[in-house]
Amino acid sequence: MIRICFLLLSIVLFTTNQASAADKLLNGIDANFPPFAFIDKTGQPSGFDVEAMNWIAEDMGVEVSHQPIEWDGIITSLLTKKIDIIASGMSITAQRAKQVNFTLPYWIIKNVFVVKKDSPLTVDTLLKGKKVIGVQQGTSEAKWLKEQITAQHFNYELKYYNSSPLAVEDLLNGRIDAAAMNDAPAMDAAGKKAVQVLGSIGMPQEDFGYAVRKEDSELLDRVNTSLKKLMASPHWEVLKNKYELNK
């Protein structure tokens, strides 16, 4: 019995990973967010943010690994030190900036409506025609859409999903009239399913940034330095082309 206990203890100790060692970074990603972060055919984390973070980590001289985490709990995971950084298409918002520090913005994002192909719906009817709109829970566009119901007297009903691909799936099932999401994943969906991008939801543009804990100001500086270098290097264009972000 004692031997079994020791065996269990050693398994526990060897499999645990506290991502606090200075030369190792654990990046939390939303693996349901192609093309910025997803799991590729071989089962490895991949995507624009994942590859950018790999480049940055190499430049910083640290090792990085990518841990898929449910989006709704990703900031909690950062604050409870389950991960060290979030490089996964996170919009810089004032509310999030109260909890975490953001790097320089590296990507401008628009939020768009996705509807079924050949749908007669317009942005205006979606906003004012008592439609049902699907959106990923915990995102800035979800928050904005909810606020506009009272702010602009829109009358749509919101349905929340764990990921935007699930919202697209339910759009095709006919349970919702449109799905709201960032433009890059919307283009990704339009390339794979019978849906089309309708147009901007009317929300101001947002910037993506990487998020770190407030107290990790040294890490923030180092990531910013390497991020600047990456954005000035030709590799940045290569990445954008690879993940079709220039469309």
Add this chain to the structure above:
Amino acid sequence: MPSSISTVIDALPYLMSGFFNTAAIVLAAMFFGLLLGVNIAVGLVYGNRILRFFLGLYVWFFRGVPVLVLLFLFYFGLFPYLNLPFNALVSVSLVLGMTTGAYQANIFKGAILALPHGQFNAASALGMSHFQTIRTIILPQALRLSVPAWSNEYSIILKDSALAFVIGAPEIMARTQFVASRTYQHLPLYIVAGLLYFLLTWLGVAALRYFEQRVQIPGYSHHGLQ
């Protein structure tokens, strides 16, 4: 349809490693729950009033709070607070283990109470201590009686383990969702996930039935009119 089939075939190795992670979670949780459950059951039946109160509190808590809430409480709250650097897989196994421990305790408690009390008198007539009697006379019988009810816990824990995806444990459900998000082939992939869970249930229940037959005492526990 061909594209969905090729997606499923491509994803199979990735999903299979999720299958083994799910199996590992369930086995670890069942084993941990067994250790907890047996000890709690003995405490609940033979302990003094204070011990019984606290064990009752434990069982009440873990049976009363949803597994999802427990996962968040322990993974984001208690474990970091106690400086226990458990990863998602270990955390899920522990939380499911503590939950099933509460349920298993009641299964074993019922089995212990089902045994005739005269066995205690007989054992003490032979000069056995209280502890010896519990360990060598009561528990071996009670555990055998518990196997059918206990095997229910296996399939319950197996299905509860699907909740682990919310904290990012790389089990079947999380991996299915990742592949579906990339390929937009949700339905075929969830069918495969369902089959994998079914396979795990079937394997586990078959193993437990075999175990039940191996450990039964001839002439004591019996199956139907055998």
